[in-house]
Amino acid sequence: MSLAREGDESAFEEIVRRHSPRVFRTASRFFRQPAQVEDVAQEAFLKAYTQLSTYKGFGSFEGWLTRLTTNLCLNTLRNAKRQPELSVSPLTAEEGEWLENQSAAASIERHRASERGLVAFDLAEKVLSELPADDRLVLMAIDGDHLSVAEVAEMTGWSRSKVKVRAFRARRRMRKAVEKLLER
Amino acid sequence: MRETHIIRMLEEKPIGGLSEGEIANAESHVARCSECKRAYDAARISAALILARASEATEVGPFFQTRVMAALRERHLSPEVPALVRMWRAAGTLASTMTALLVILVTLTVLDSRMQSPPVTPSQNIYSPEYVVFEQGDLDDDNLAYDELIATMYEPEDENGQ
Numbered sequence: 001m002s003l004a005r006e007g008d009e010s011a012f013e014e015i016v017r018r019h020s021p022r023v024f025r026t027a028s029r030f031f032r033q034p035a036q037v038e039d040v041a042q043e044a045f046l047k048a049y050t051q052l053s054t055y056k057g058f059g060s061f062e063g064w065l066t067r068l069t070t071n072l073c074l075n076t077l078r079n080a081k082r083q084p085e086l087s088v089s090p091l092t093a094e095e096g097e098w099l100e101n102q103s104a105a106a107s108i109e110r111h112r113a114s115e116r117g118l119v120a121f122d123l124a125e126k127v128l129s130e131l132p133a134d135d136r137l138v139l140m141a142i143d144g145d146h147l148s149v150a151e152v153a154e155m156t157g158w159s160r161s162k163v164k165v166r167a168f169r170a171r172r173r174m175r176k177a178v179e180k181l182l183e184r
Numbered sequence: 185m186r187e188t189h190i191i192r193m194l195e196e197k198p199i200g201g202l203s204e205g206e207i208a209n210a211e212s213h214v215a216r217c218s219e220c221k222r223a224y225d226a227a228r229i230s231a232a233l234i235l236a237r238a239s240e241a242t243e244v245g246p247f248f249q250t251r252v253m254a255a256l257r258e259r260h261l262s263p264e265v266p267a268l269v270r271m272w273r274a275a276g277t278l279a280s281t282m283t284a285l286l287v288i289l290v291t292l293t294v295l296d297s298r299m300q301s302p303p304v305t306p307s308q309n310i311y312s313p314e315y316v317v318f319e320q321g322d323l324d325d326d327n328l329a330y331d332e333l334i335a336t337m338y339e340p341e342d343e344n345g346q
Contacts, residue, residue: 009256013253024241024243034245041248046256049261121237144235171195172195175223
């Protein structure tokens with residue numbers, strides 16, 4: 001770490017090698033296209049390189065890097081033009097069928113069997129892309145990756161109360177978005 | 185029946201985090217409450233969508249490291265120096281500049297004073313009466329009285345300039 005901080009490129013290359021999976025995982029929560037994930041991951045590492053001096057060594061380096069990546073992703077999403085109102089793009093026939101099946105399912109166990117399909121992935125992206133960046137983050141981290149409130153607080157720099165409130169509101173927005181889809 | 189609505193419970197935690205008892209209560213409630221049924225179905229679908237989305241993550245490409253290092257060189261990036269060090273360096277530059285200026289000023293002052301000839305005072309002017317009388321005067325002049333001396337020195341010149 002100290003070598004990288006002094007500008008040793010090979011030391012930094014080792015950091016990139018070691019922490020890439022975590023950075024990709026974090027960026028994947030926000031972006032779908034592999035090229036976009038890779039672009040953001042690259043920017044995260046370049047930013048980390050120039051800001052290595054701000055890492056004081058109090059927490060884990062991976063935590064520091066995850067926080068940097070998360071903030072970069074949030075800013076990228078916030079800067080992107082966002083539609084003010086929920087307007088999910090038209091559903092494909094498969095997506096409509098998937099929704100119908102899910103709606104008819106009688107228990108959670110039944111829908112878990114089919115939750116990992118490509119259709120669900122595409123539909124999830126459609127709905128999530130309409131939510132504010134912060135909502136997307138907490139939903140993906142807590143409900144998707146099963147991180148604790150404390151972990152999300154550390155990752156974002158928010159207070160635990162803020163994370164809880166964000167998650168509460170995000171679930172409501174997501175649910176309402178899905179209700180709209182079901183009404184179609 | 186209003187107090188038994190489950191919508192708030194659905195928003196407080198992920199549906200996957202509900203206990204079996206909570207799920208049983210929720211399902212018995214939605215059987216007779218259409219509003220909560222709609223919310224419950226939507227919450228289940230939301231949870232399924234989020235899990236589906238979370239299950240996919242882009243893998244690190246084999247050339248990613250190379251790409252990052254190439255971008256690093258291309259942009260000529262270097263680790264930023266901590267703020268305190270930056271301040272110290274800036275202060276050091278300022279201090280050395282000021283010291284150099286001070287040295288130059290002192291040198292110029294000394295040189296200037298050496299180049300100037302010392303001021304000529306009347307007593308040092310060898311043509312002045314004071315110098316002639318006090319510094320180069322004859323021994324005989326010592327015998328002159330002060331009044332005589334002054335009168336000799338400052339007596340008006342005659343018409344011939346003598």
